Amino acid sequence: MRTEYRFQEIEKQWQAFWEENKTFKSSINPNKPKYYVLDMFPYPSGAGLHVGHPLGYIASDIMSRYKRLKGYEVLHPMGFDSFGLPAEQYAIQTGQHPAITTEQNITRYIEQLKNIGFSFDWSREVRTSDPSYYKWTQWIFMQLFNSWYNQDSDKAESIDTLIAIFNEKGSVGVKVVCDDETIRISAEEWKSLSEDEKYEYLLNFRLAFLDDSVVNWCPALGTVLANDEVKDGVSERGGYPVEQKKMRQWSMRITAYADRLLRGLEEVDWVDSLKEQQRNWIGKSVGAEVDFDIFEPVANLQDKKIKVFTTRVDTIYGVSFMVLAPEHEWAMDLTTAAQKNAVEEYINWAKSRSELDRMSEVKQVSGVFTGSFVINPFNGEKVPIYLADYVLAGYGTGAVMGVPSGDQRDWNFATHFNLPIIPILDVQKDIEKQADNTKEGKYINSGMIDGLSYKEATQKLITWLEEKGIGNGKVQYRMRNAVFSRQRYWGEPVPVYFKPSASGKLLPYLIQESELPLELPKIDKYLPTETGEPPLGRAADAWKYQGQYDYEWSTMPGWAGSSWYWYRYMDAQNKDAFASKESIEYWQAVDLYIGGSEHATGHLLYSRFWNKFLKDLGYVKEEEFAKKLINQGMIQGRSNFVYRVKDSEKVTFVSHGLKDQYDVAALHVDVNIVDNDVLDVETFKSSRNDVPADAEFILEDGKYVCGWEVEKMSKSKFNVVNPDDLIAKYGADTLRVYEMFLGPLEQFKPWNTNSISGSHNFLKKVWRLFFDEVSQKCKVSDEAATPEELKVLHTAIRKVQDDLDRFSFNTVVSTLMICVNDLSSLKCSKKAVLKDLVLLLSPYAPHISEELWTVLGEQEGSLSYATFPEFNASYLVEDSFNYPISFNGKVKLTLSFPTDATPQAIEEAVLANEQVQKYLAGATPKKVIVVPKRIVNVVV
């Protein structure tokens, strides 16, 4: 028996025990209720696990261990989202295949995770980059390609049912989700199409389809960049210019699910703020579409109308200009000869600006007049057409009507270009100073709606538009379809090849299901081809479908593999399906998902989308994949920065204190080569490919000082702190306790190692309840516990259980500390008490608990499936309560009264009290408020 707390030995021993005995292997067990605890899917970065990752995993592990003690069959798996940009970036730098580095990184992650003592069922581990996994990601893509969204049944259906409808009545009036521009045809027209033409037409309706999307194109690198890779308008790698470019890309029609994604939020128990973020992201708005005729027909645009969507059609008489996105397809056609130069210049400038820049810069008005006009259909007035980059092409119709009196951005625009600001409601105030977006009052200057109220006016206008056929009421969503192509190597290949139609047009076809997985081909280097095609284009000579057709060269995005992984965990080895029917039946939905709020509008929406889709096709049962979701606040890092001088001939970096004298771009630098904000210049040079050996460093006081900021801890920000060092020094149990003790799980907090010793001391103190420190003798006795000891214990049992049930992980630690402090003061080493204490502690500090469990004489390893202590309220009964007595809300003294004393009796006793009399100093209280077992307030 170990009599000293040698945590390193203890932890190694129990980790080995759990592994050998497969302690945490879960299986379909009809005799127990199931509980599925899902963690955020980690990306195995080269930096290894950082202290932020385990935060959520520790919490989920605590819940898993707690639920096992509560009698549940717990599914608690772990795996890796192992496709991604960083591995590819590393491959570009080193020429090493990303699969190799990914494998190494995963090995390291697993080692690190095992070090922390998680109760994962490792037999279910999955990796998205493994062909046996991405086979099913590709399979789901095929299902999406083969499906359309039927708005009548409100679900996805096989494309075959759509073909049947087309044969019967064509596409006119069919309630199918597709782009607005899609031309509708009759059954006759449909039938008259050739097979190829039919196939091409159907592409418009599939849930996976090809579409033009705007991307960050970097001509110098010959590739598309992630927003993350673009800093200040230039590429982070190399500092080359980036422009916005339209490209043909695979897209997912997530918009078909917009309303269900919205409605589904009502049935899940997720954090409200996260649901709110999703609601806002989906952005349902009810409004109207209005067609504006172009004044004096413009060449190329005969009979064309400019369509706008507005949520305030009632303001239409206040329209004094029209704004199109600079990339609007008619922008040049609408431009008159006189305006040509100005417009071209503006369009070129706008190309260099990211969407984020365009949305955030609200104070700086920019735009250009095209020289053309539209006609307001309601009053026949000529309205000038401008281009301005605050209108985004991918949003709605890419055109908005400007109503300066009611919209601040329009007001700014009108003021800048000297356009009229027309009041439209009699209650609008100060519109010469700012816009007033009120819906109150009666309309003025507004033709047919003069004198009406908001509701009446809106209704009347929409009716009129629909009668005239120049508009209609419409529900629009802010959410856009999801771009699904990446011009990258390290992702799932899209199981599609291109075959020319009779007319020579390349059409996409799926490969056969039996040909899955379509594996990534080997390529010579991980860069785009010389002609700017994605890296897979390098394999093209040898990599062809049936030896003749080119495959799709783009790969799937990072979110593909993570949009369904919780199902694979249910049955990770299955070769015939992504998961068996029985496993899906038993495990159903995730009971607890712990993940970061940074996934609110990305991963968590895509996952819900794919889940709904799989349900529509009957493969899964649940409309929502996670019943309960709690956020893990990020542990933030403290990042360091270096400052690269822009446009200098030689690569030059300037120290933080001098950076204001130059035009610089801030770049993250690894915190591990920065000491006290001073950069290790030599290591910096040798560790980065984009920093040549002759790079210049402008120093201050002989040092290169870095800037710093608190932001998220992430591989891309080079600010990672590693848990291994902490475990070596204090042990995994201490790390687990400390991470929980840091604060509420969901709160954001910068990492700070300083007070970890407190958690370590706590565990040592637990140990000392069992062993005498000096004599090293075991102190555990079989004596019966005293009422006082039982009160201490049961106070803790109640609070630990309550707090765990509401996921308040940090307060559990305090509770255990108080309990241990009290038991230490009482010199209690009684087995009857310590046994329950060990059970309470075990979810947090499982290694020391297993060890002490055996010290108590229990069977080795039986702790994980023991029974959580039962709370007994009778030990806590109090017969009196100490009432704080306050005067006007300020507490002055406390008085003790029996718990069953009536408020009247308390009031009398309080007023009769000598000290109270002293505070009253002869005054008569106006009122006395007695809140039983809380407080007494005397109002004077």
Place this chain on the structure above:
RNA sequence: GCCUGGGUGGUGGAACUGGUAGACACGCAGGACUUAAAAUCCUGUGAGCCGAAACGCUCGUGCGGGUUCGAUUCCCGCCCCAGGUACCA
């Protein structure tokens, strides 16, 4: 900019439904044990004021208002920080 959070001692945080603000830790100061150190234990620790003493007084939860017998908690306005903003995952 927009959406979503957050702001409490020197530090991390507690106060669960509007009821004793600062639990529990860290740090710091003093003390015990020790030849010494480590470890451990004990005491004190929001700020200011009065005082020999305190069971004494005032202020105090980002800032400014409000509601209430009573506000860290609810409402209004502002400031600062963080996450997301559609190709980081």
